Amino acid sequence: xxxxxxxxxxxxxxxxxxxxxxxxxxxxxxxxxxxxxxxxxxxxxxxxxxxxxxxxxxxxxxxxxxxxxxxxxxxxxxxxxxxxxxxxxxxxxxxxxxxxxxxxxxxxxxxxxxxxx
Amino acid sequence: xxxxxxxxxxxxxxxxxxxxxxxxxxxxxxxxxxxxxxxxxxxxxxxxxxxxxxxxxxxxxxxxxxxxxxxxxxxxxxxxxxxxxxxxxxxxxxxxxxxxxxxxxxxxxxxxxx
Numbered sequence: 001x002x003x004x005x006x007x008x009x010x011x012x013x014x015x016x017x018x019x020x021x022x023x024x025x026x027x028x029x030x031x032x033x034x035x036x037x038x039x040x041x042x043x044x045x046x047x048x049x050x051x052x053x054x055x056x057x058x059x060x061x062x063x064x065x066x067x068x069x070x071x072x073x074x075x076x077x078x079x080x081x082x083x084x085x086x087x088x089x090x091x092x093x094x095x096x097x098x099x100x101x102x103x104x105x106x107x108x109x110x111x112x113x114x115x116x117x
Numbered sequence: 118x119x120x121x122x123x124x125x126x127x128x129x130x131x132x133x134x135x136x137x138x139x140x141x142x143x144x145x146x147x148x149x150x151x152x153x154x155x156x157x158x159x160x161x162x163x164x165x166x167x168x169x170x171x172x173x174x175x176x177x178x179x180x181x182x183x184x185x186x187x188x189x190x191x192x193x194x195x196x197x198x199x200x201x202x203x204x205x206x207x208x209x210x211x212x213x214x215x216x217x218x219x220x221x222x223x224x225x226x227x228x229x230x231x
Binding site for chain 2: 035042043044045047050091104105107108109110
């Protein structure tokens with residue numbers, strides 16, 4: 001069975017600084033997707049960034065980038081120039097690609113990010 | 118993208134009663150899922166809502182406790198039956214559109230059972 005592990009329950013960063021959130025996963029599949037979701041106090045789950053396993057290039061979305069190490073099954077999220085609005089719970093998630101959209105998301109336990117002014 | 122309306126946003130219910138949560142999407146979607154997020158915890162999939170047929174439940178969740186309907190491609194309901202305080206959680210609807218490899222989430226329903 002696939003599992004997703006986030007070993008940092010809480011992290012803190014100063015405004016304008018850079019922070020990296022860790023995520024590891026376990027799977028025997030070779031074709032899958034990895035995601036980082038943000039959940040602010042409003043509860044709305046917001047997709048931050050997505051990585052396709054067969055793409056070697058790390059995904060980037062503005063201030064957010066990932067370090068995808070497929071052999072090590074590691075998928076960390078780097079937030080640059082942190083802003084107060086980045087404060088939220090961050091979830092790493094996995095979904096295998098076999099069967100397309102019918103596959104469920106498997107979530108890690110989350111990392112609560114605090115941004116200090 | 119898909120816009121999801123989930124109702125109610127929150128409710129406080131008496132134990133032993135039932136609550137039905139609605140999820141309405143502004144476009145036809147391939148898959149609809151229901152998740153539970155217990156206090157301070159991650160999201161756990163309850164079931165996949167299948168159009169016109171019985172939902173597919175994950176291990177630990179049963180239809181008698183969490184009946185689900187999906188009469189068409191844009192609407193689904195989740196009922197939490199015979200509630201106990203242990204059912205106090207956030208319940209989230211999620212959808213995936215055909216050809217789009219990302220999931221969209223509703224704003225969640227915060228349920229408190231007293």
